[in-house]
Every structure is written in C-alpha cells, then in structure tokens.
Amino acid sequence: MNFKVKKGKGVRGEITIPGDKSISHRSIMCSSLAEGKSKIYGFLEGEDCLATKLAFQDMGINFETNNDEIVVHGSGLYGLKEPKKEINLGNSGTSIRLLSGILSAQKFSSTLIGDESLSSRPMNRIIEPLSLMGANIKSQNSGRPPLEIGKSDMLNSINYDLPIASAQVKSSILFASLYSEGKTIVREKQTTRNHTEIMFKQFGVPLSIQDTDDGKNIEMLSPSRLKSTEIDIPGDFSSAAFFILAALIIPNSNLTIKNVGMNETRIALLNAFQEMGAEIDIINKTREFEPRADLKVKFSKLKGINLDTKLVPNLIDELPAFFVAAAMSSGSTAVRDAEELRHKESDRLEAMGDVLKSLGVDFNMYQDGMDINGFDNNNTFSSYTGGKIESFGDHRIAMSSAIACSLFDQESLVLNTDNVNTSFPTFLTIADQVGLNISLEESS
Ligand code: S3P
Secondary structure, three states, rough: EEEEEEEOOOOEEEEEEEEEEEHHHHHHHHHHHOOEEEEOOOOOOOOOHHHHHHHHHHOOOOEEOOOOEEEEEEEEEOOOOOOOOOOOOOOOHHHHHHHHHHHHHOOEEEEOOOOOHHHOOHHHHHHHHHHHHHOEEEEEEOOOOEEEEOOOOOEEEEEEEEOOOOOOHHHHHHHHOOOOEEEEEEOOOOOOHHHHHHHHHOOOOOOEEEEEEEEEEEEEEOOOOOOOOOEEEEEEEEEEEHHHHHHOOOOOOOEEEEEEEOOOOOOOHHHHHHHOOOOEEEEEEEEOOEEEEEEEOOOOEEEEOOOHHHHHHHHHHHHHHHHHHOOOOOEEEEEOOOHHHHHHHOOHHHHHHHHHHOOOHHHHHHHOOEEEOOOOOOOOOOOOOOOOOEOOOOOHHHHHHHHHHHHOOOOEEEOOOOOOOHHHOOOOHHHOOOEEEEEEOOOO
C-alpha cells in the first residue's frame, strides 16, 4: 500500500492515541509468565504486539478478549509449552530480543524468525550477554535472525555493563534473569526506557535500581515469580509524536491528545521541541503505574537547535519526526550520537536523508547523525515540495513523511506503507479525524 497525501488543514480537536507498543509487549510477556489470571487494558492491537501475543498462544497461553480488556491465564515461569513450529515475530525487534531472554531458560528448544527487515537486524547484542548466562543461542545468519535457542536447565546470574544504550538488551537480560540463580546486575551509562523495571515491580518481582556516579545499576535477585495483576496501558508517546509534529508545523493547528504515556525515559522529544519554541501544555498529569497526561499542542514557529546528545536514547524512535520538524524550522539543527538509528526497522538516517532530499531540504549526513538546514528567518519553506517518497517499509519513516507532505499544495505519494500497521493501525482514521488528508492507494 501507499499513502496518497494532499494538503491538510490545521489539525484540531481532541484525539486519543492507541496503547504504548513497548508496554503492550511487556504486558503480554509478564502476564503469560505470572501465576493466575491477569488483566490488560489498552493493549495495542498492532502487528508487532500481536506477534508477541501469538507467540505465547503458540506456547499454550490462553487469552480472552472482551472489548478493551484482555484476560491472560498465566502459566507461571515454568508452564510454557514447546511451540509446534518456528515462532514468527514479523517486523518486531522488541519481540525477538525480549523473547530470546525468556526462551533461553526453557526446557525446550525453539527457533525465532522474522520478516526481511528483522532478518537483517543485529542480534549479537543479546546473544553475547545471554550466552554469558549459560544460554545456548545461535544465529543461522551471522548474528542476525533466524535464532535457534537450545533448551536449558538453569541460567547463571551476571554483572553486565550495557555496551550500547538499549532497553531491548537490558530487558532481554532481565527476563532471562527471572530464571537464573543469584543476583544479576545490569549497568547502564545512559538511561534507556524503563518499562520492564516498572512492570516487574507491578508483578511483584524484587528489583532495585541504584543511581551510580556514571549511570544506573538495575539489580535483581532470582529466581523470581510473577504474581498476577492488572495493567492499564497509556497511549503511545511515540505514536502521539506524529500528531504533535503535525500540530506544530501545520498553520492554524490546535490539538489535544489525551492519555499519552509520560514515562520520563520516553518524552525527551518534548524537551527538544520546547527548546525549539514549541507551544505544548501538559495537563491532567497522573503518576499511577506508568505516568500519563493530556497534551495541548499549537502551531508554533520553530527554530533549529543543537540536540543535546544526552537526550538521544530517550527520543530515538521520535528522531524521524524530529528531522521533519528541524526541516520546518528557521536556522539549522544538529543531531549526533544517533548511530543506533542505522539499526532500526530501516537505516533511519539513510531513509530520512532520502526523504529530506525528495522534499528539497538541505542537510549534511554523518555516520551518527545529521545537520539539517531549515529555512532562513525571512523565508518560509516555500522552496520545499512533496512528490514521491520511499518509506523503505519502515512505519516511522512512512508516518513522518505523510505529516511532512501534508504541508504542500502538490499531492504526494508515500510508498510502501503497510508496516504502519505494526505500531499504529489507526493512523489514517485519526489523521482523518483531525483534518488531515491522507488516504490509501494500492501499490501497482
Ligand atoms: C524498545 C527499545 C528501543 C526502541 C524500540 C522499542 C523497547 O530499541 O527503539 O522501538 O520496547 O524496549 P533499542 O533497545 O534497540 O534501543
């Protein structure tokens, strides 16, 4: 499928964004491993999270869905059944990396596969620490999926310094350490999203977090059991980001986004946008389980910034949207220390370079980032144009491009957008609700 994008009016009204993807994955994993009946509200029915759910169904977990509620009949840590076939995790990096931690400790072997994009993503980052814990895990494709995971008796605990800022690696180790003997310590220099830690506490797993001189230590005493509970998932900040972007850059916008996840490890984009001059009010904050709030966003005249590199891990998924905002700002914006973007669903630096080039934006590419030269103070972005834009099958590139193209008189085509369904299946419905003009076109 492709997106056909016509010029949009200012985005206005009140919207609610579907559930957080990272939290949805973890809610299925933890409630499947818990003892007894857990309830999940606000689960994201996107393809990635459904792949996680199906994987647990294939391992004998029973889910009952009633409207917005999923009842999960957990099997306890040792109750999963051997899957009858390979587990297909589609496009989902979070599924394969976190599940590898769980499957490394099972009394059965398993094989994890994915689509073309997932099959080209690096897995040594989890194979290394899991092997140190005693896992028997092999890539059939030089460090990339398929992964073959052998059966195991008991894993060892480890002390592990995360070599890259990655919540998926941290979480893979924490899931494996549910089954290990003793104390596992994961040290992170840069804070990454902490949804696993928050959810483990919610399921009664003893876990402590210490601030150190150069980061954080996450410590867990194992083996640990999970007690069933209820999980209420807030809206996904990373999906909200596309509508925050739309409201900021499309004149005459004034949008309220309700019940957005406000976990502090996820919302660095708000700091960056505010430094650029964005008018965003945060209201109705609540702190229970995962914090959440409503956001009121208005059209704003943005100016370029040097993005603080410390913010990068906490807005890594929002950088495609941020690059579009930088292009629509006066002055230039510099982003560095973002090489991890090259290892996402696509090489997001190359992909966004391609998008910006199609729009006529001036930029310089680096191995770990970009300088984007917005327009100078007297000009608007009138020299930019829409056109035909390749999204490389990457959901976040597709949605960022569709919002950018909503500014132009010329009709645009964003190609290869099927994977928007992995994270935001209702993107087009919500886009229509706020007054954007984005529709589906079958690709030839
Ligand atoms: C995620 C962690 C991040 C993020 C991804 C989801 C998670 O990946 O980009 O979309 O749910 O833990 P890394 O851990 O590779 O940084």
